[in-house]
Amino acid sequence: MNRTLTYLAMAGIAVVLQTVLLPLVLQGYYKPDLLLILVIYLGLHEEPRRGCLLAYFLGWCYDGVAGSYPGLNGFLLLGVFLAVRGIVTRVNTESSPLLLVLVLAGTILQSALAAFALDFFSQAAGIWPQIAWQLPVQLLLNFIAAFALLRLSVWLQRTFMPRKTLPGLRKLDSRYES
């Protein structure tokens, strides 16, 4: 229960960052998708049933602050979560470069699913060139955000919970030692 509340709180912080604070720093309409990074983390370290429900619920909540298509982000985030779950038994989930690679792959998958869902089911038929055009910048932003979050998580863990470990961040300490 506590873990679920922590994920929800993190999603809330991500939404505030993406809607109010990051638009002040970043030019244009580009912003990193912090919820996508959270869902990839869920896919790597959360058990399937809880993770599925959480990813889908977060997606529906995301629709409250992004776009005008109810259920779209639920579908996208669930798709990304299931894709990560599909490979999780074959990779080392404690590896930090893996998380960064998965963020890049997740961004591409999310864009492809969004282009499919919007083009085939809604009136926004002309959105896929826009999504394709924005993809390189989106990849870069998500990568930088994931890298920064990894460093921040390690610093927070060391500062505030030195005796505890965060799932997936156990091996990162030496890698991100400054």
Add this chain to the structure above:
Amino acid sequence: MLEWWHKNRPLFLGGVLILVALLWYSVSLHQKDETNFLESVVLRATGPVQAGFNRIISGSADIWGHYLYLIDTAEDNQQLIEANRTLRAVLTQSDEVRLENKRLRLLLDFKEAEKIATLPARVIAEDASSWFRTVMIDKGNEQGVTEGMPVVVAEGVVGRVVRSSPNFARVLLITDASSAVASLLQNNRARGICRGQGEQLVFDFVLRQEEVRIGDRVVTSGMGGIFPKGLVVGHVKSVNRQEFGLFQAIEVAPTVDFSHLEEVLVMLRSQQ
């Protein structure tokens, strides 16, 4: 068989889940123009936090801009005095035209257009995603804002309300890919539909034989049932008339600067 099922069960269940999610999304599109319960809860929960942060940020920006960073102020002041003088001259001329218009209207017994009540609102947040173009405003159902109401600024059309909660609402900008505004060219009254393309608009369904020039003003036609007639949408940026085909390809630059949207007006009684 049982072994095959055990081996492929996760894949099968994953496929079923994704199909159900896609199906639910497809069904939910029918209620696209209404705010569902979860969206309303999210708006209520995030709205006050976003408004709080927005207030802190705009307060800090005000202090910086009004009291500390005054390098260009004298130059700006001189330019504003010049602009004021020019505008006063234009205003005197337009007063004459206004009076003449009033006289002619009386002569022709024209019915005055109904004035639409407007509600000022502050933009407190942007869309969370890079793909869509929506903004959140600090007015909602309790102030009379409901889905479908047009939102404007002095420069022209901003968009329409797509989600509303008691104190907050979300506005779909005309530059969003799912936005379409029934419009016409002010000069020759050629009709078409302005669709959003992220930062620009495209003016679709304008017949090939219509004379369209770069710089022509595009205004709302009032045909869609959402925007009243005569609101400025943008200016023609490029025209591509091919040898064959029914329509021409026209790009329109919106008159509103969506990257610096701070205050907007919600038109309260224009829903038809």
